[in-house]
Amino acid sequence: MSKIEEIASAVERGKAKLVPGLVEEALDEGADPVEILNKGMIDAMSVVGEKFKNNEIFVPEMLVAARAMKKGVEVLKPNLGGSSDVSIGKAVIGTVQGDLHDIGKNLVCLMIESAGFEVQDLGVDVPAEKFVEAAADPAVKIVGVSALLTTTMPAMKATVEALNAAPNRADFKVMVGGAPITQAFADEIGADAYTPDAATAASVAKAFVVG
């Protein structure tokens, strides 16, 4: 097993204490930092996302894997040199106004971050104007809008409408999700994408940005 494969395995198993050391060892052995990031971590998190989607692992295992990756990225970052901007874009994500649920939103934040995005978590109970304000940052490529309650679906509609009216709307994609949300609802309110789970959200967001 190569060092990068070892890193990938440790990330998948959520071994946060092991990953930084393995990354250091890989760097000492002359491994390419970008390859460590892409193959040792981002690809590993894709595997984790797939397993989560298929109910082979559950929320805790996914969370510890994301944390393990984060620890590795901390070691890796100063070594990326000319490729120091490891982010493929910025994503702002929040739960709509009137809704305090954060589980789905947090999982999406983690998976999107693990896919290579810089994430700004807006939190819960976020008014539409806050989403628009955050989306005004030219670095933002993805705006993620979450709602768990059927009663906060109108707030999601209002948020997406406000985002659609933003002058820089062409610069970012709007993604929606949450238990009561469907593709039909996403289409109706003018979102660019609906995804049913965090892993799919990460792969769709990545596809939007890197094709």
Added chain:
Amino acid sequence: MFRKIPFVKAELDVIGMTQGYARRPGSPIKNTPVTPRENMISLFYDKKPFWLPTFGELMMTGSEVYTNHLGRGRAEDITDVFGIEWEFVESAGGSIVRPGKPLLDDVNNWKEFVRIPDISGWGWEEEAKETVLDPRFSHEMSLINGFWFERLISFMDFMEAAVALIDEEQQDAIKELFAATTDLACKVVDKLCELYPLMDFINIHDDWGSQAAPFFSQDVAYELFVPYMKQLTDHIHSWGRKATLHSCGHNEDRVQCFIDGGFDQWAPQTMNNIKELYDKYGDRIIFSAWPEQFDPETCPEEEQRRIARKFVDDFSAPGKPVILSQYGRFALTPAFSDEMYEYSRKKYAEIYG
């Protein structure tokens, strides 16, 4: 105890209305040959109901003493006895802790921050004296929640609570915390059973899943939750009461945990495959089930009656009774309700008579 009593049309006469619960309207009371309570007892203890009952016949009762101190089920913001602030969300009809201010970041520290309360002076006796229970119905003390995963989430926020479940350095502390919260739950059960002789059921809440899947693995469930569930349900059973479970989410893969945890009944949400659950586990746990969807505004009466008969046929294997779930509330038109009652009365008289 079941006895064969032939159905007569007069049973369909409405002789009153039940009391509503949680600001919902009550339901019509039929002119039944035995009381709804007798039917429910026969269903749970002998697995031989006289008819297929609705959720409204297992009357939900709440204790303000409980919710005032433990923070759930009140239609207002409240700070519970552990200092956790619950926000009531009017549109959802429930309470939630606003994330971001967790009491604990490591379960190992729980004894520093969590004091298990002495419940004896909370005013249980006064509340019980003012509470009148209708002896025609079975009563279920509802909203008895917040002892296990829900409580851990309230202390840590969801993400940290979830991670703690598989953190070997926190698992022993979780067990210690759950042992303490389960002891507390047993003391609550003692109060309820001492003061409410007519309370046949205690409904325990612990949400285990999202819309799509359980939050945690079966191994985690057996390691950290099932032993404490069993301790509590054994205690409920020692009082001659039945333990029912409210666990929201797509938890059909965890039903064996609920059975091994000693629960007598589970009311799954509709993202679970109720027919598969019933066929596989219906002889070991009583389900609250629902019929196929129809729009009561537009569905013709004959079609409603057909759906009622099919519902009874689908969920009436001998020894595997069900209750109509609150998620079948949409179906309770006069036509559906009468047909479900009459058809199940006749069918059960045949099966069990």
